[in-house]
Amino acid sequence: MKTLVPAALALMIFSVLHAEDKPKTDPKPAAAPVIIKTEEEWKKILTEDQYKVTRQQGTERPFGDIYKEFEKQGEGTYFCICCGAELFTSSEKFHSGCGWPSFYDSSKAKNVLERVDNSHGMRRVETVCKRCGAHLGHVFEGEGFKTPTDRRFCINGVALKYVPKGGQPPKLLEPESADVQKKKEEVAKEGGEAPKK
Ligand SMILES: [Zn+2]
Numbered sequence: 001m002k003t004l005v006p007a008a009l010a011l012m013i014f015s016v017l018h019a020e021d022k023p024k025t026d027p028k029p030a031a032a033p034v035i036i037k038t039e040e041e042w043k044k045i046l047t048e049d050q051y052k053v054t055r056q057q058g059t060e061r062p063f064g065d066i067y068k069e070f071e072k073q074g075e076g077t078y079f080c081i082c083c084g085a086e087l088f089t090s091s092e093k094f095h096s097g098c099g100w101p102s103f104y105d106s107s108k109a110k111n112v113l114e115r116v117d118n119s120h121g122m123r124r125v126e127t128v129c130k131r132c133g134a135h136l137g138h139v140f141e142g143e144g145f146k147t148p149t150d151r152r153f154c155i156n157g158v159a160l161k162y163v164p165k166g167g168q169p170p171k172l173l174e175p176e177s178a179d180v181q182k183k184k185e186e187v188a189k190e191g192g193e194a195p196k197k
Contacts, residue, residue, distance in 0.1 A: 033133035035083045035173050036181045042082065050081050053156045054134035057119070057126075062099025066157030070101045075165040077107070081158065083132035083173040085111040088155070090165075094147050100137065101155045104147035112153070114139055127153060132173065134159060 042055050052058035060066065078088040078101075086109035096102035106112035110130070117126035117138065127136045137155040145152060161170050175181060 033129075033131060034175050035132035036175070036184050037132075038184050038187050041184075046082065047158075049158045053158050054082050054129075054136070057135045058156075059137075060100070060156045060158050064099075064157070067099055067101065070157050070160075070162070071095070073162055073164070076167065077163050077165075077169065078160040079163060079170050080111070080129040080132060080134055080136075081161050082134040083129060084161070084170040085109070085129055085131040085172065086169070087111055087129065087136065087160065088153070092153075094145065096145060096152055096154075098152070098154060101157050101160065103153040103155065104145070104149045104151055106153065112136065127155070129159075136160075 039055065043051055046054065049060065053060055073090065075090045077086055077090070079085060080087055086107050088103045089107045092103040092105045092107065094102055094104055106127075113128045113130040114125050115128065117124045124138045124140075127139050128134060129136060135156075136159045137153065139151055139153045141149075141151040143150065143152055163169055176184075
């Protein structure tokens with residue numbers, strides 16, 4: 001016993017000391033969105049096109065009417081069509097010729113989250129709204145555009161709400177109580193109907 005106790009103690013100290021040496025490579029899970037709604041609820045507040053793109057990772061047709069409008073828009077701010085969070089401004093807008101709204105950076109509000117997307121046999125970086133998880137588009141880099149970042153946020157126009165400079169920003173969707181959100185999160189996972197309040 002005399003030798004066993006110090007050995008056990010030594011092992012304990014060893015474990016404690018080395019617990020902090022564990023590699024810190026665990027990628028942090030992306031922050032959960034603040035706004036959680038069921039698919040049915042999103043369908044009620046979005047048009048079919050907006051729903052398909054933002055909630056089902058869809059892609060709008062390039063060079064469509066929305067893109068033509070985008071090209072004409074002047075100074076202003078671009079908000080999330082789902083929750084009203086500020087995403088981009090005209091200061092970061094540039095003409096890439098790709099047929100989708102392009103920005104070289106997100107706005108200072110930092111509401112654009114980037115995450116790896118391995119769908120369609122490609123490794124791309126998806127961009128989503130940090131507040132509500134809306135799919136916005138993708139971000140590409142190193143394409144040689146003469147912009148300050150050489151990054152191209154290739155964004156679906158239907159995911160954006162444009163407000164000209166000096167205009168009234170859209171109403172920011174506020175989260176419901178933690179209980180209601182939690183229930184909706186569970187329902188959303190199962191793809192079912194909205195719970196009755
Ligand atoms: Zn949003």
